[in-house]
Amino acid sequence: MPACSFPPAPDLVLDALTLRFGAREIFAGLSAVLPGGRCTVLLGTSGVGKSSLLRIVAGLEQPTAGRVTAADGAPVRDRVAYMGQRDLLLPWLDVAGNVMLGDRLRGRRPDRGRAGTLLERVGLAGRERALPAQLSGGMRQRVALARTLYENRPFVLMDEPFSALDSATRTRMQDLAAELLRGRTVLLITHDPLEACRLGDTLAVLSGHPARLQERIPIPGPTPRPPDDPALLAVQGRLMRQLMTEAA
Numbered sequence: 001m002p003a004c005s006f007p008p009a010p011d012l013v014l015d016a017l018t019l020r021f022g023a024r025e026i027f028a029g030l031s032a033v034l035p036g037g038r039c040t041v042l043l044g045t046s047g048v049g050k051s052s053l054l055r056i057v058a059g060l061e062q063p064t065a066g067r068v069t070a071a072d073g074a075p076v077r078d079r080v081a082y083m084g085q086r087d088l089l090l091p092w093l094d095v096a097g098n099v100m101l102g103d104r105l106r107g108r109r110p111d112r113g114r115a116g117t118l119l120e121r122v123g124l125a126g127r128e129r130a131l132p133a134q135l136s137g138g139m140r141q142r143v144a145l146a147r148t149l150y151e152n153r154p155f156v157l158m159d160e161p162f163s164a165l166d167s168a169t170r171t172r173m174q175d176l177a178a179e180l181l182r183g184r185t186v187l188l189i190t191h192d193p194l195e196a197c198r199l200g201d202t203l204a205v206l207s208g209h210p211a212r213l214q215e216r217i218p219i220p221g222p223t224p225r226p227p228d229d230p231a232l233l234a235v236q237g238r239l240m241r242q243l244m245t246e247a248a
């Protein structure tokens with residue numbers, strides 16, 4: 001799979017998004033631009049509204065008000081690859097079938113070769129015929145990652161995509177994602193400050209009730225950053241302080 005088979009993806013524009021569940025306002029009038037071809041990492045305390053925001057961008061949740069558009073004016077929804085917190089693998093399809101599910105749903109001919117290459121890259125070569133029930137949680141998450149990468153979309157939305165992985169596998173999968181998602185507009189949720197600083201071009205913290213996006217933190221230099229990169233270490237300390245203040 002090429003790192004990016006189209007020009008850098010456009011900005012995503014979040015325009016005055018409001019979300020209410022009953023009387024509870026999760027966020028109100030939230031606006032932001034997610035820079036095109038860049039990875040924005042979204043952090044914040046549990047329950048603040050990160051997944052809801054991601055689902056709105058994915059078109060899976062309707063905001064109470066506001067809208068999400070792409071800077072090129074074309075519709076967003078059919079250009080999105082979404083990887084949720086739950087792997088959403090279909091239990092009756094084998095691993096390769098799950099990776100190629102999108103093509104099957106769209107009535108397109110699946111590309112077995114590309115699915116196989118991606119499964120190899122996520123460390124699951126030889127498991128193409130396994131059923132999801134025969135896999136560990138971390139393996140299932142890597143199948144979901146392969147499926148997301150297989151989709152080859154300009155907008156990629158990922159909700160804690162590496163949470164079930166041991167730290168060595170997690171680091172390898174972060175490297176793979178950074179390589180294969182280069183040039184796409186990515187919004188990635190994580191609770192892991194190191195992961196945020198390895199992968200993010202920009203960090204955004206969502207906090208408060210209703211939630212607001214705090215001042216964004218840019219990190220210079222290409223991703224994935226090595227864990228001892230000086231730019232990473234400087235921002236990680238600042239980020240930790242901010243997250244601890246928000247959680248207090």
Ligand SMILES: Nc1ncnc2c1ncn2[C@@H]1O[C@H](COP(=O)(O)OP(=O)(O)OP(=O)(O)O)[C@@H](O)[C@H]1O
Pocket residue numbers: 021026044045046047048049050051052053
């Ligand atoms: N369909 C729903 N109906 C009612 N309330 C909901 C619904 N979905 C989410 N919520 C509430 O909205 C708030 C934000 O949830 P959300 O899952 O977006 O948080 P989060 O920041 O992603 O949390 P976490 O980090 O734990 O995944 C929570 O209080 C949650 O209970």
